[in-house]
Amino acid sequence: MKKILIGMIAMLFSVLALAQNGNTKLKFTKISNTIYSYTTYHLFSGNPFPSNSAYLVTNKGVVLFDTPWDETQFQPLLDSIEKKHNKKVIMCIATHFHDDRSAGLEYFANKGIATYTSKYTKELSVKNGNKIAQHTFEKDTVFNVGGYRFETFYPGEGHTRDNIVIWFPKEKFLYGGCFIKSVENNSLGNIADANVEAWDESVIKLMEKYPSPKYVLPGHFKGSKGNKALKHTLKLLQKNGD
Numbered sequence: 128m129k130k131i132l133i134g135m136i137a138m139l140f141s142v143l144a145l146a147q148n149g150n151t152k153l154k155f156t157k158i159s160n161t162i163y164s165y166t167t168y169h170l171f172s173g174n175p176f177p178s179n180s181a182y183l184v185t186n187k188g189v190v191l192f193d194t195p196w197d198e199t200q201f202q203p204l205l206d207s208i209e210k211k212h213n214k215k216v217i218m219c220i221a222t223h224f225h226d227d228r229s230a231g232l233e234y235f236a237n238k239g240i241a242t243y244t245s246k247y248t249k250e251l252s253v254k255n256g257n258k259i260a261q262h263t264f265e266k267d268t269v270f271n272v273g274g275y276r277f278e279t280f281y282p283g284e285g286h287t288r289d290n291i292v293i294w295f296p297k298e299k300f301l302y303g304g305c306f307i308k309s310v311e312n313n314s315l316g317n318i319a320d321a322n323v324e325a326w327d328e329s330v331i332k333l334m335e336k337y338p339s340p341k342y343v344l345p346g347h348f349k350g351s352k353g354n355k356a357l358k359h360t361l362k363l364l365q366k367n368g369d
């Protein structure tokens with residue numbers, strides 16, 4: 128009896144450890160009643176580096192904005208969303224060609240999810256050997272899915288030449304992706320494909336387009352209220368130009 132009990136306790140601990148382990152790989156944050164963000168981690172220079180994506184829950188199903196960076200989390204993400212909201216993922220839009228946005232496009236398409244990027248992103252993905260979406264849009268596009276409206280906006284070159292953002296007019300939520308830097312991040316990050324000369328002008332254009340966001344989520348590290356992250360990104364760029 129004692130042995131069985133010890134065995135059971137050991138099993139319980141390993142299950143708990145697994146659950147905890149799972150949590151550190153895929154973390155969910157509620158932004159509004161219908162919008163969530165999640166974070167996955169990818170080894171970068173030997174250390175786990177966090178990456179944010181978002182999703183919208185509609186009557187027709189769930190829309191993803193970007194894919195997990197960590198490919199071990201493609202299926203766990205779909206499973207967790209289905210369990211949490213009792214809805215299937217039906218659509219995914221990636222906001223630029225880097226793999227922290229696009230890695231899961233092919234996997235999701237194979238699961239019957241309609242995948243989208245801008246035409247420009249597709250061109251750069253092809254050139255760089257990254258995953259491509261099934262569908263493309265050429266200009267800023269308004270999507271209406273299951274009673275919800277959101278729009279893509281191309282502010283100009285910045286983190287990459289193709290980076291777009293997503294705006295949710297009802298919530299005044301701006302999904303900035305890697306074009307926007309978190310207030311807790313004091314570096315411009317990976318600028319290998321950036322246009323740091325044009326980036327500040329593009330941020331100003333974005334601030335003019337959406338002057339009063341309630342909440343802004345960047346591609347990495349935490350989001351913030353109001354336009355703090357936009358101002359912070361501008362400051363980093365101006366410092367960089369000095």
Ligand SMILES: [Zn+2]
Nearest residue numbers: 225227305346
């Ligand atoms: Zn990124």
